Amino acid sequence: MNDVKKGEKMPVSYERDIRPLFRQIDIDQMNKHNVFLDNYTYMADPSNDHGNAQNVEDSVTNQSMPPGGPYWRDEQLILYRSGEATDICLNP
Numbered sequence: 103m104n105d106v107k108k109g110e111k112m113p114v115s116y117e118r119d120i121r122p123l124f125r126q127i128d129i130d131q132m133n134k135h136n137v138f139l140d141n142y143t144y145m146a147d148p149s150n151d152h153g154n155a156q157n158v159e160d161s162v163t164n165q166s167m168p169p170g171g172p173y174w175r176d177e178q179l180i181l182y183r184s185g186e187a188t189d190i191c192l193n194p
């Protein structure tokens with residue numbers, strides 16, 4: 103039932119796809135600043151037009167985060183955005 107047919111896209115999952123984009127140091131440092139990168143409830147919070155997920159996207163897109171890099175590659179940005187549009191907002 104959960105088999106994904108050839109050519110079908112796997113739905114993006116926060117736990118499987120998005121969370122691994124963050125290094126442990128990202129998670130630990132940002133927890134100190136009340137940005138909970140490893141917390142689905144925080145990341146999927148729909149308030150302020152999914153403001154938490156959006157702020158994270160903005161920070162990696164404008165390369166203010168992580169400070170000094172390594173900055174996210176295009177494929178990481180694209181994956182994050184696909185999760186934001188679909189799954190960060192919907193499925194753990």
Ligand code: HEM
Pocket residue numbers: 124127128131132135137139157158161162167168169
């Ligand atoms: C809402 C989004 C975010 C906000 C408001 C934010 C804010 C901050 C602030 C104020 C600091 C400490 C001051 C500084 O070093 O600039 C910091 C440090 C840091 N942030 Fe973020 N951040 C965000 C997202 C992220 C994301 C998405 C990542 C990783 C992909 C990240 C990785 C880090 C790291 C690794 C540090 C520690 C840098 C160091 O001490 O060398 N942050 N962040």
